[in-house]
Amino acid sequence: MPEQSRPRRDGPRRGGPRPRSRTAPAQRTRGAEPTRFAAYTLLREVDEDGAYANLEMPRILRRRRLEGRDAAFATELAFGTVRWQGLYDRVIAVAADRPTDRIDPAVLDVLRLGCHQLLGMRVPAHAAADQTVGLARTVVGQGAAGFVNAVLRRVGERTLEEWTDAVTPEGSGPAALAVRHSHPEWVVTALRAALLGHGRATPETVDDELSALLAADNVPPRVHLVARPGLATVDELVEAGDAEPSATSPVGAVLRSGDPGAIPAVRDGRAAVQDEGSQHLALALAAAEVAGDPPARWLDLCAGPGGKAGVLGAVALQEQADLVAVEVSPHRADLVRSGLAALTARAGEVGRTVEVRTADGREVGAEEPGAYARVLVDAPCTGLGALRRRPEARWRRQPSDLAPLGPLQRALLASALDAVAPGGVVAYATCSPHVAETRFVVSDVLKRRDDVEQVDVRPLLRDAAGDPLPDLGDGPAVQLWPHVHGTDAMYLALLRKRSS
Numbered sequence: 199m200p201e202q203s204r205p206r207r208d209g210p211r212r213g214g215p216r217p218r219s220r221t222a223p224a225q226r227t228r229g230a231e232p233t234r235f236a237a238y239t240l241l242r243e244v245d246e247d248g249a250y251a252n253l254e255m256p257r258i259l260r261r262r263r264l265e266g267r268d269a270a271f272a273t274e275l276a277f278g279t280v281r282w283q284g285l286y287d288r289v290i291a292v293a294a295d296r297p298t299d300r301i302d303p304a305v306l307d308v309l310r311l312g313c314h315q316l317l318g319m320r321v322p323a324h325a326a327a328d329q330t331v332g333l334a335r336t337v338v339g340q341g342a343a344g345f346v347n348a349v350l351r352r353v354g355e356r357t358l359e360e361w362t363d364a365v366t367p368e369g370s371g372p373a374a375l376a377v378r379h380s381h382p383e384w385v386v387t388a389l390r391a392a393l394l395g396h397g398r399a400t401p402e403t404v405d406d407e408l409s410a411l412l413a414a415d416n417v418p419p420r421v422h423l424v425a426r427p428g429l430a431t432v433d434e435l436v437e438a439g440d441a442e443p444s445a446t447s448p449v450g451a452v453l454r455s456g457d458p459g460a461i462p463a464v465r466d467g468r469a470a471v472q473d474e475g476s477q478h479l480a481l482a483l484a485a486a487e488v489a490g491d492p493p494a495r496w497l498d499l500c501a502g503p504g505g506k507a508g509v510l511g512a513v514a515l516q517e518q519a520d521l522v523a524v525e526v527s528p529h530r531a532d533l534v535r536s537g538l539a540a541l542t543a544r545a546g547e548v549g550r551t552v553e554v555r556t557a558d559g560r561e562v563g564a565e566e567p568g569a570y571a572r573v574l575v576d577a578p579c580t581g582l583g584a585l586r587r588r589p590e591a592r593w594r595r596q597p598s599d600l601a602p603l604g605p606l607q608r609a610l611l612a613s614a615l616d617a618v619a620p621g622g623v624v625a626y627a628t629c630s631p632h633v634a635e636t637r638f639v640v641s642d643v644l645k646r647r648d649d650v651e652q653v654d655v656r657p658l659l660r661d662a663a664g665d666p667l668p669d670l671g672d673g674p675a676v677q678l679w680p681h682v683h684g685t686d687a688m689y690l691a692l693l694r695k696r697s698s
């Protein structure tokens with residue numbers, strides 16, 4: 199029975215199915231077809247081991263030797279299934295006539311994959327059903343395969359629209375939007391409050407804005423590249439890969455297809471994969487006006503894995519300044535070290551330094567008061583602004599995650615303000631629009647200090663043509679949105695320490 203079947207991970211016991219040509223469908227239907235098998239493996243690792251989909255999928259594809267179209271299909275199947283599992287679980291519960299918590303987790307993952315092929319991808323119904331039943335036979339056994347077959351038959355009797363209407367609660371409130379757009383209800387409620395709290399929406403417009411934002415979370419983002427200033431150019435990225443210059447970021451390119459790791463500048467660490475919102479944040483801090491003559495030292499207080507430090511440090515070297523990158527987690531500090539290797543080598547050539555420290559950012563302000571001209575606090579946060587990039591994050595995050603983050607975010611910002619010299623600037627950033635992680639943190643910290651003023655950051659965000667980014671709201675802080683700016687929902691506030 200499905201409830202008792204034991205999951206098998208990464209292949210049947212004796213070595214697993216070998217990657218086969220996609221041109222042999224008759225063979226594939228007898229067992230697990232490699233792309234479906236790869237997607238299933240990802241789902242199991244996300245569910246059981248707490249894996250991060252975007253880190254684990256490339257490893258699975260390498261292990262299964264899937265490339266090109268096969269790799270793209272497996273990724274779309276796996277990531278789409280994870281994003282839409284909230285809706286699919288409702289569909290499965292009806293089609294199976296039992297709650298999903300009474301279905302074996304491995305069988306449930308197979309059913310979710312079948313749902314996404316039938317309802318969310320353009321896979322012909324017979325192929326979706328055949329291949330999913332073949333997968334079930336291989337990974338959960340013949341008995342469960344019969345159950346999967348029966349449930350998918352019922353799923354295939356309706357279109358996505360018909361199923362969505364059938365399983366969505368009445369009304370247009372958060373409960374209905376949560377099902378329709380496959381988000382947890384608490385996330386929908388938090389994003390609604392964020393749209394209102396940042397002035398992006400009014401009570402009259404918030405329902406439409408919220409629907410657009412939730413829909414944007416479900417669109418796989420394009421791969422954005424950054425050419426680290428002075429180390430690589432946008433033209434170099436465009437010439438080396440199937441990429442075009444970004445319209446939004448002066449240091450950005452957008453990959454149309456292909457593996458970013460195959461681009462020499464990315465492989466060398468002179469360029470990197472990075473959301474355009476993150477590029478804007480680092481560039482805005484680097485461009486902010488500094489008063490007086492603070493030390494030529496810039497600080498990234500929460501640097502891991504090193505994306506923004508890569509841009510900030512590159513501009514620092516151009517401006518004849520040093521960079522210190524602090525990260526509390528030793529593993530993530532190592533990622534910063536390896537990610538900044540090209541930058542560190544360049545620093546040596548131009549007589550500056552790039553230093554990566556494994557340390558607690560909360561202590562830097564007391565240890566080095568007034569030692570830096572520019573400080574970035576890219577604070578640990580819920581990541582509710584990057585849900586489109588991290589398919590599983592919406593299901594893993596809990597409202598209770600917010601409670602410990604609040605004091606940490608405030609302590610890191612306070613430390614940054616102590617570490618910055620009079621006249622220097624601090625950027626407080628999050629990849630979450632949640633008001634408790636953004637506006638409330640800044641206003642709380644400002645209430646306790648009379649040596650800091652908030653600066654309007656909007657004029658510092660410029661597109662590739664040098665024009666101000668549109669739709670930045672009333673300031674002084676900026677909240678970017680996926681459905682408006684095409685970036686992750688990054689928040690940025692800029693604070694300057696008074697000179698006297």
Ligand SMILES: C[S@@+](CC[C@H](N)C(=O)[O-])C[C@H]1O[C@@H](n2cnc3c(N)ncnc32)[C@H](O)[C@@H]1O
Pocket residue numbers: 476499500501502503504505506507524525526527530557558559560576577578579629
């Ligand atoms: C949002 S991430 C930073 C992302 C990074 N700026 C980038 O662009 O790649 C926040 C980081 O802060 C680190 N962190 C958490 N608590 C910290 C602390 N007390 N001191 C320094 N870093 C901390 C986390 O380990 C995490 O790597």
